[in-house]
Amino acid sequence: GTLSNSGETIELSGQFGNIIQEFKYEDSWYPPTDGKGRSLVAVDYNAPLESWSLSEGWRSSKLVGGSPGYFETQLPHLRISEIHFNPSDPSENERLEGFNNNDAFEFIEFQNVGPLAIQLDGFRISDAVDFTFGRYELGPGEYGVVASDSRAFLLRYGEGLNLIGHFQNGKLDDSGERIRLYSNEEELIHDFRYSSDWYPESDGIGSSIETFSNFEQLFQWRLVSHWRPSSERGGSPGRAGRSLPDSPIRITELMFNPGPPTEEEKADGFIENDDFEFIEILNVSSEVHNLSNYELLGAVRIRFNDFFIQPGQRVVVVKRLLAFRARYGDSVRVIGEYSGNLNNNSERLILRDPSDQTILDFNYLGNWYKSTDGKGHSLNIVNTDRGPVFWGAEEGWRPSKGINGSPGKKSDPYFSWVWDNFSDSAAIDSNISGELKDPDNDNLSNIAEYALGTDPLSRDQGLFHSVSDQDEKRIIILTHTMNELATDVEMILESSSNLKTWDAVNLSPENYIYSVLKDGTQQRTIVDDLPMSSGIHRFYRLMIRR
Template identity: 30%
Template sequence: VGRDPDGALYKIYDALTSTASAEKKTRLYEDKSDLNAFINNLNEALPLASRTTYAYDNLDLPQVTSYFVGMALASSQDHGHKNYYVYRDSNLTGEWAIFPWDTDLTWGRNWLDSAGYFTDTLYVDNVLNFYNPSQQSKTANRLYNLMFAAPEFRGMYLRRLRTVMDTLLQPHGTPATNLIIEARINQMMNLMDPPTVGTSDADLDYSKWGSWGNGYQMRPEAQRIITTHLPGRRQWLNSGNALLNGTPIPPSQPTNATLQIVSVDANPVSGNQAEEYVCLTNPTALWLDVSDWKLEGAVRFTFKGGTVVPPYGQLYVSPNQKAFRNRATAPRGGMNLFVTGPYSGQLSAWGETLRLVDSAARERSVFTYPGNPSDVQRYLRVTEIMYNPSPAPAITNDAQQFEYLELRNISTSVTLNLTGVRFTNGIQFNFTGSAVTTLAPGQRVLLVRNQAAFTARYGAGALIAGEFFGALDNAGETLRLEDAVGEKVLDFDYDNKWYPTTDGLGFSLEIINDLADWRTWGDKASWRAGSNVNGSPGGADTAPIAQPPILVTEALTHTDLPQLDAIELHNPTATNVNIGGWFLTDDFFAPKKYRLPSPTLIPPGGFVVFNSDQFGVGDTGFALSEYGESVYLFSADAQTNLTGYYHGFDFGEAPNGVSFGRYVDTQGDDHYVL
């Protein structure tokens, strides 16, 4: 039934009068104290008001409401004095639920003290409190009595019953072809007794039990439910004679009736985000059934079947009902508050929008609350990501040991307390107890994968908080940074496809504007490849150096002598460009294969061609494959350091003597065609 298997499940053989006969099915390592407390707090010697307060804090009200509705719909009467389970969600909410067992007497078949099981009568007027003393004498159940005596709980039951009558039982006069329950009975009959099967399961069952009771076979008895019980039950439930403690079943719920989202607590004073909540109000004089309605936006929750809000009442939705009830300040437990949950997600201190939609996906209420972010949320930003460093074999054979993240306090006046601040996705790190627990205005701090390797490459001058657990994914991933109370500071994806030179060629991802809106951190446009080889950990990156946009415009990749493989470069600018010291390669991730001689001048609008007699010699020489590979040009400085610019393309198989040429379409996109 979708419940935690470690909850406390009891099979009950009495009217919740004691624990003596209860069979405990789970948590056998403990006694029945929880059930005893449940029974004692429902004792009818206690005032109704105190029992009602207890129920609000200890019952799964939607489920208990649904239980009674289900019993009324199935016209089941043989329970309350026994024949049910109670279950406590021991580890999470602490709430109690109730489930049936021994449901053979349903769909109008009743136990009669005068006749026992064996009566042909199908009762269509079975009472809504399940206690008809003219038919069966049984001990009153204290949970049942509470649910029927307390006006708000009685109203929940009757409103939900009306909804189920309208949608599942369906009104009297509904065309037979549209009836849901009848169709299901026919479907089950055909499964248990297929017309094309000689000896069906129903036949075998009758052979085993046919002498028991009145000896009726399955099909004619099931047909009696369709032709006798269900029409009569519909008529009686809608007659006005179906009362619960004198209260009739209400009319159908108006289609425009709605709840309103009225408040949230996104920043509980305790600092415990499990105590946050969303509050909705019923502004009408009606009990409102919001089963299967949804909260969307900042948090996500689907209201369980049986969720009915009393007139002018409130409904609190929580990520943790137990934590809500244990709040030190109102709203909290002990206040007769209807609390449900748990919802997914967390209310952000940045401020967000919530939407309430009904079961037909119609928007019913919208609520936007203002933000009140913490200082860490306002001012702490990830500013540099070195996720796939370049190798340094003299230090370590594993280049990934040089990974690091840089963060900066972007405030000009506020020193940040980093205690409790942590990364919870992508990498794991908590600043509590680290080497850096405060960050001055404008100051930068690093998290590194391996501090010894990092120091060997970069020296000991940077401010390092410590080593993170895990690794930065070379393909990109989601990084989540939270403040001390678990509020989102940043939650964003980076991607190695954004700027390929950051993927193992020595360049880091650098944020372009660390004062930008925090919600843009997951946008490619917010980042660039850094200007410095091996990054700029602990310091500002230098401004990008403008490189002349020299283009690879043609490649001859399949030749037989005397032809030679060749690569053509073009200078589209209006000035002379010296590309001496730059590199040509046939492997993007191994750029330093052929270093162009210095000087190599290309005039304005001019071209230069290199052939395999030039780029194919030496230890790093290469040849272009006739079956397809790539060709790229990389800019570099006099010390052979890459400076960030590249251009080139991947190519496929080519016929002998036919080159690939650059073609620019009307959208400005490059294509290389034969």
């Protein structure tokens, strides 16, 4: 037989007929191997067997005619170490310089992981973007960067970061794309795809994606587990990325531009709205943590004394303690007064641990939401489990539900749902998003839509019934969806024979079915234990309590 030029399956068997290896190659993988004289060579002999059926598991041989009977020399030690494919939007200053599109700030970073310098002349990247390196020597351990636009890169990141050149053609697709890296001898070093689905932080929020390690086997570059979102907004081009310290302390609420003082507050001597500023801090862990020698810097300055913050506890530091007590009372735990103040337009905040490691370093903007800019609402972090770049992005924050914020209080899961499903203005308008309102007129109030996980602005139904024939008996089946994030509501199925007296239905395992639909929606199905032919009237209702 012969090897098909269009591709076919190859099987390697042992002496007893046991299959050792089975894979399929394709002629479309690499043009140099399709009649141009090059052979297919495995990229990594230690890779999982399934990678032999993938183009990424192979490369074209260095030499025409292949390398039968001997191992080809080791591939060059150049690795792709960071990709910034969907940068954050240009700043006002960057727009003034003529950069109105975030694509101008894309970049790919490389590292020499070998013991010797690499002369990059003739190395190239292809597919997503095209770039061929000129004469540039990259020393052992050094990083180099190829950017979308050299001037944009220098404007955002400055000098001294080993900027080698700019893309000669193409851009990095925001949704994900294939990248290949070739040596100056056309050896395929990298062939993988990145995806915007990997990490939300890297999809326009500000993070790049960077490798955990550049010394792994090459097939690892294809795996999401080999990558992480950068902890720094804009990534870390030209240098190693910074790992976050293992700290459970987070900033969760900012009252940077409080509402004006009331007449009573003025009479007590608090005439400036800045007097009522506060910053809330949360322990996200399940263990007690000592805040001693933690420090807030930037807009404000305070070093914390000994304070053992409980799991899930929220405490605040304030601009002026007496003013805060006058407005909020004594129930909120205050652990200190800071110097400085929170600027109403924009300000930087830095949270450091006792070893001087940075936990959070971000800028907020006063124009993110109108309701937080002097109208009495605070900024609340949306999700404390997200990466640190969300602290510096509008998408990472939302206004508080009520006037004066919610210092020291847990976030309201209902309002978090409201914020995800209504416009910014409607979310804080109780006439639209209030619990008992029904903006889509489908006879389901917002609180019911919240519990069922349905769309409050679309006339969809999250509960329905059907009739089934079982053992020659007609049985009624009741089904409703469930919002797993609605932890503050109780859903109780009740029955009645007269529409006057209602009792909770006993959900025994025999008549209760819990399932998860393809879209991830949770669903509960209850099978009535009385056939319709029994002559007994039975009515049902779903009670939702909060």
